[in-house]
Amino acid sequence: MGEDEAVIGWDDARASNLANWEDRVPLHEESYGIDAFDDPDHLSGVVRTDLAALQPFLPRGSVDGLDVCHLQCHIGTDTVSLARAGARVTGVDFSPGALRSAAALAERIGVEATWIETDVLEARAAVPSDFDLVYTSIGTINWLPDLDRWAAQVAGLLRAGGTFYIRDGHPALYAIDERAESLQLRYPYFRGSEAQVWDDATTYSGDGTVAHARTYQWAHPLSDIVNALIGAGLRILRLDEHTTLPWRFSPRMVEVPDGFAWPEDERDRVPCTFTIVARKN
Numbered sequence: 001m002g003e004d005e006a007v008i009g010w011d012d013a014r015a016s017n018l019a020n021w022e023d024r025v026p027l028h029e030e031s032y033g034i035d036a037f038d039d040p041d042h043l044s045g046v047v048r049t050d051l052a053a054l055q056p057f058l059p060r061g062s063v064d065g066l067d068v069c070h071l072q073c074h075i076g077t078d079t080v081s082l083a084r085a086g087a088r089v090t091g092v093d094f095s096p097g098a099l100r101s102a103a104a105l106a107e108r109i110g111v112e113a114t115w116i117e118t119d120v121l122e123a124r125a126a127v128p129s130d131f132d133l134v135y136t137s138i139g140t141i142n143w144l145p146d147l148d149r150w151a152a153q154v155a156g157l158l159r160a161g162g163t164f165y166i167r168d169g170h171p172a173l174y175a176i177d178e179r180a181e182s183l184q185l186r187y188p189y190f191r192g193s194e195a196q197v198w199d200d201a202t203t204y205s206g207d208g209t210v211a212h213a214r215t216y217q218w219a220h221p222l223s224d225i226v227n228a229l230i231g232a233g234l235r236i237l238r239l240d241e242h243t244t245l246p247w248r249f250s251p252r253m254v255e256v257p258d259g260f261a262w263p264e265d266e267r268d269r270v271p272c273t274f275t276i277v278a279r280k281n
Contacts (some may be wrong), residue, residue: 006197006216010145013195013216014119017143018094023210025075025097026201031206032077037109040084046246048168049258050137050275054165057237057277058133063087066132069157071120072140076102078132080111090114090128091133092123121149124156131157137167138246138273139204141158142174143193144219147224151232160281164234165278169242169249170271171221178250183266188219204247222274241271 035044043051055061064086070079073091075098083089083106091113093099099115106113118126121144134157142148154164177186187196195216201209226236244259249272253260261267 005161007194008216010280013145016212017215020210020215021074021095022097022210024025025095025101027102027203027208028075030208032075034075034077034105037077037080037105043081043084044077045077046137046259047085049246050167051085052164053167053240053275054133054163054194054277057163057165057279060201063133067129067134068122068133069127069129070133071123071134071136071154073102073115074098075106076115077188077220078108078137080115081108082114087133088112088128088254090116090129091128092116092118092120094119096226106129116221120144120153121146123153127157130159130162132159132162134158134162135166138169139166140166141220141225142169145218147220147228148231149273151228151234154229155232155234155280158234160280162280163237163277164229164279164280165275166225167275168271169245171219171225172270173272174219175246175250176250177269181252183262183269185266190221191224219227226276227276229278234280236276236278238275240275242273242275243267243271245272 020189063082066087068082068087068089070089070091072095073079076091079089079091091102097115099117103115116127134154171189175185176187177184194217198215199213201213244256244261246259248260254263
């Protein structure tokens with residue numbers, strides 16, 4: 001996995017990635033525990049974590065009453081969780097199967113949401129509104145080749161004074177060999193001109209496999225992420241790095257109360273995720 005790099009156009013990479021994500025939808029409907037949303041008080045673990053991180057930066061410390069755009073929303077479990085926290089939500093994703101699943105979940109549990117099918121790199125043109133909060137979490141921007149274009153979409157979707165929040169896998173984590181018996185670097189940290197090629201029939205959640213195993217991803221160092229947002233006119237309010245993940249990146253990771261982490265004697269050696277909070281002036 002990830003051994004090779006390839007020169008590939010965005011349209012071809014997107015088509016391969018889309019086929020893979022379409023295959024993931026029924027697997028994730030099984031593994032995400034969506035039946036838990038039958039409890040009207042249930043929120044996803046991802047959103048519970050993110051709302052706590054966002055609290056100091058939101059009016060009245062809450063998303064209640066805010067217009068929120070969730071980019072790369074997949075099957076909508078986090079989107080409907082934001083709605084349950086009081087937001088008016090719009091979920092954006094490029095997978096029609098994922099959006100059908102998200103809409104079915106929202107209808108089943110009585111949550112109002114708008115769903116828009118588009119590439120995140122075209123989001124400003126496809127989404128007819130602007131927002132108090134643009135939200136993306138987690139496992140998102142490694143699928144995108146152009147962070148400057150991504151950040152421009154984020155800025156374009158925000159109202160003046162609006163807030164952007166991202167939590168994602170740390171680029172340092174993605175450079176590590178997930179199969180090694182100790183912490184070892186294997187993959188690029190800095191962005192090259194070529195996509196990383198992955199052939200993996202499993203997904204990060206559940207035991208099933210996909211028919212379309214090949215995907216293309218791009219390395220983005222933390223500096224590129226921050227500078228893309230600054231270049232789009234956003235002001236960075238906070239940057240944090242964390243030691244846990246909501247999925248098991250490596251078989252060596254151990255379960256902890258809020259996800260998965262490296263064994264305790266290695267936990268302070270490499271970050272697992274980062275969060276950025278930014279604002280549009």
